[in-house]
Amino acid sequence: MPRVCHFTGRKTISGRRILYRGKPKYQGGIGLNISGISKRKFKPNLQRVRAMVDGVPQRIRVSTKAIKQGLVVKPLKRKYGYTRQQKLAAAAK
Numbered sequence: 001m002p003r004v005c006h007f008t009g010r011k012t013i014s015g016r017r018i019l020y021r022g023k024p025k026y027q028g029g030i031g032l033n034i035s036g037i038s039k040r041k042f043k044p045n046l047q048r049v050r051a052m053v054d055g056v057p058q059r060i061r062v063s064t065k066a067i068k069q070g071l072v073v074k075p076l077k078r079k080y081g082y083t084r085q086q087k088l089a090a091a092a093k
Helices: 064-069 080-092
Strands: 013-021 033-042 046-053 056-063
Touching: 046 064, 056 064
Parallel strands: none
Antiparallel strands: 013 033, 046 056
16 A cells, blocks of 8 residues: 555655754854765655545545545444434334
């Protein structure tokens, strides 16, 4: 399963890490010098949650930003409402 948010499409992106050496000019030095540049990864904060997808509860990977925005609709934990409807339908027959 890829590391991608189901709703927002957030995924791992790459960037750089820059190391500096020296003393800044405002502190009396000759300035900062770049001594190294290395690649790094920025990973999204993904969570595995049970959510309703096309009317069916499924486990999907979702970013926390999508959860905060309210894009995730979680299924009912208990089926009290469903059983009551079934009882009423059975009594009507």
